[in-house]
Amino acid sequence: MATTGALEQGTAAQWTRRHLLGLRELSADDLRLILQTAESFREVSLRPIKKVPALRGKTVVNLFFEPSTRTRTSFELAAKRLSADIVNIAAAGSSLSKGETVLDTVRNLEALKVDLLVIRHAAAGVPHALAKRISASVINAGDGAHEHPTQALLDLFTIQEKKGRIAGLKVSIIGDIAHSRVARSNIWGLTKLGAQVTVCGPPSLLPRHIEQLGVRVVYRLDEAIRDADVLMLLRIQHERQEAVLVPSLREYRLTYGVDQARLAHAKPEVLIMHPGPVNRGVELDSRVADGPYSVILDQVTNGLAVRMAVLYLVAGAPKLDEAEG
Amino acid sequence: MTEPAYHEKAKVLDADGIRRALTRIAHEILEHNKGTAGVALVGIRTRGALLAQRLAQAIEAIDQRPVQVGILDITLYRDDVSRATPQPVVRATEIPFDVTDQDVVLVDDVLFTGRTIRAALNALNDLGRPRTIQLAVLVDRGHRELPIRADYAGKNIPTSRRERVQVRLREVDEAEEVVIEAPAADPAASTPGGR
Numbered sequence: 001m002a003t004t005g006a007l008e009q010g011t012a013a014q015w016t017r018r019h020l021l022g023l024r025e026l027s028a029d030d031l032r033l034i035l036q037t038a039e040s041f042r043e044v045s046l047r048p049i050k051k052v053p054a055l056r057g058k059t060v061v062n063l064f065f066e067p068s069t070r071t072r073t074s075f076e077l078a079a080k081r082l083s084a085d086i087v088n089i090a091a092a093g094s095s096l097s098k099g100e101t102v103l104d105t106v107r108n109l110e111a112l113k114v115d116l117l118v119i120r121h122a123a124a125g126v127p128h129a130l131a132k133r134i135s136a137s138v139i140n141a142g143d144g145a146h147e148h149p150t151q152a153l154l155d156l157f158t159i160q161e162k163k164g165r166i167a168g169l170k171v172s173i174i175g176d177i178a179h180s181r182v183a184r185s186n187i188w189g190l191t192k193l194g195a196q197v198t199v200c201g202p203p204s205l206l207p208r209h210i211e212q213l214g215v216r217v218v219y220r221l222d223e224a225i226r227d228a229d230v231l232m233l234l235r236i237q238h239e240r241q242e243a244v245l246v247p248s249l250r251e252y253r254l255t256y257g258v259d260q261a262r263l264a265h266a267k268p269e270v271l272i273m274h275p276g277p278v279n280r281g282v283e284l285d286s287r288v289a290d291g292p293y294s295v296i297l298d299q300v301t302n303g304l305a306v307r308m309a310v311l312y313l314v315a316g317a318p319k320l321d322e323a324e325g
Numbered sequence: 326m327t328e329p330a331y332h333e334k335a336k337v338l339d340a341d342g343i344r345r346a347l348t349r350i351a352h353e354i355l356e357h358n359k360g361t362a363g364v365a366l367v368g369i370r371t372r373g374a375l376l377a378q379r380l381a382q383a384i385e386a387i388d389q390r391p392v393q394v395g396i397l398d399i400t401l402y403r404d405d406v407s408r409a410t411p412q413p414v415v416r417a418t419e420i421p422f423d424v425t426d427q428d429v430v431l432v433d434d435v436l437f438t439g440r441t442i443r444a445a446l447n448a449l450n451d452l453g454r455p456r457t458i459q460l461a462v463l464v465d466r467g468h469r470e471l472p473i474r475a476d477y478a479g480k481n482i483p484t485s486r487r488e489r490v491q492v493r494l495r496e497v498d499e500a501e502e503v504v505i506e507a508p509a510a511d512p513a514a515s516t517p518g519g520r
Contacts, residue, residue: 014411036414037414040415040418041415044401049452053402309415313412
């Protein structure tokens with residue numbers, strides 16, 4: 001204020017985006033700015049009074065067309081700790097079950113003057129389509145098998161926290177890559193920040209041409225575990241599989257499940273990550289999920305700080321109707 | 326978005342001046358609080374935090390007892406957040422002690438409108454309930470918009486609202502001085518060095 005000028009060394013980027021739709025369209029500087037902002041927000045949740053007035057008077061709507069506990073709660077607490085007002089709408093109890101279109105639902109919410117819309121939908125691209133048609137800011141909380149940007153951001157944040165860096169690390173993403181929006185967002189984020197990404201799973205669960213995203217493809221679990229600094233396990237998504245793509249969960253566990261015996265070949269300080277919810281005994285053995293290398297609960301804690309950062313940054317971007325500022 | 330050109334109008338403190346001002350403030354804090362017991366310094370990012378660190382060293386040199394020091398980031402408490410786009414960068418608050426029942430001395434470089442201090446008071450309240458909150462600034466330049474005053478001021482400088490006061494500290498600025506700068510277009514500033 002009084003002293004302007006050459007302040008704040010070390011911050012290259014400024015945030016000017018109205019929406020957070022995916023990591024594909026973000027630059028490495030954008031990613032670093034979010035992670036740095038999240039780092040500052042972490043302290044707020046350690047205070048006796050876990051609240052700051054930064055978004056006072058802003059209204060956030062959680063619009064979830066798919067079930068969610070973790071992400072919805074995380075966004076809700078993030079908004080509350082920033083002093084925003086938040087409303088939760090689940091598809092089951094809304095007019096969508098009466099046949100209203102998504103766009104009509106959202107236009108009605110807009111007529112109520114909401115500022116930010118956090119949306120999850122089973123169809124890829126819904127947040128992007130809405131963002132073009134409404135004046136509120138849109139945050140993608142998962143769209144089909146496309147992107148889940150805040151999950152990938154909290155994964156990046158957790159890796160940065162535990163390993164001190166992201167560039168140069170070897171990260172293996174293991175499991176149902178084809179149906180995973182978490183995998184896709186993580187591939188964008190990790191490669192932009194200089195990590196080497198390997199994907200691993202049965203051929204039926206690996207999308208064709210995935211290597212065009214700049215990742216290495218392996219089919220044997222031991223190859224994915226060897227040399228990896230981070231193992232990111234994905235959930236076998238029963239609800240997203242129309243056809244039977246793996247013979248049985250038992251067979252999947254035997255071939256791709258990570259247990260202590262498999263980890264014997266891993267690097268000594270390997271990180272075990274999982275976006276949750278974990279199918280214990282399928283993709284991840286309980287002793288590994290609860291073991292010393294698991295950072296699964298740190299991911300959840302960090303998710304709150306990351307979502308506070310995203311809400312804060314997106315809320316500050318200029319709106320369409322007041323673009324002049 | 327090009328910054329209007331400013332030029333230096335007057336140097337009001339040099340390195341020695343800053344050092345002497347801080348030493349005097351350190352003595353005043355000790356005198357006012359009758360020692361260091363229960364006293365904690367909380368600097369407002371960025372330059373207030375550096376000044377708090379220096380004040381703590383000065384107090385320790387006088388009283389031979391350490392003083393607690395914390396750093397406050399007031400970005401989230403600003404009253405112009407929704408008006409300032411894009412959002413200012415948030416940095417961490419680092420106060421490694423409980424402020425409740427402490428005599429907290431807020432430290433900032435320049436006292437101007439008072440809005441930064443208003444934000445800092447709100448932020449401190451969320452962290453606990455200090456016994457007293459006092460305010461130390463290196464420079465008081467006037468033009469208050471809120472009922473706020475400094476308990477300890479290094480120097481009072483009469484300024485015009487259109488001028489700006491630059492505090493440069495060697496830790497971040499490769500210089501150690503306080504200068505007044507006037508906008509180049511300002512006809513009143515056409516005589517450099519004058520008032």
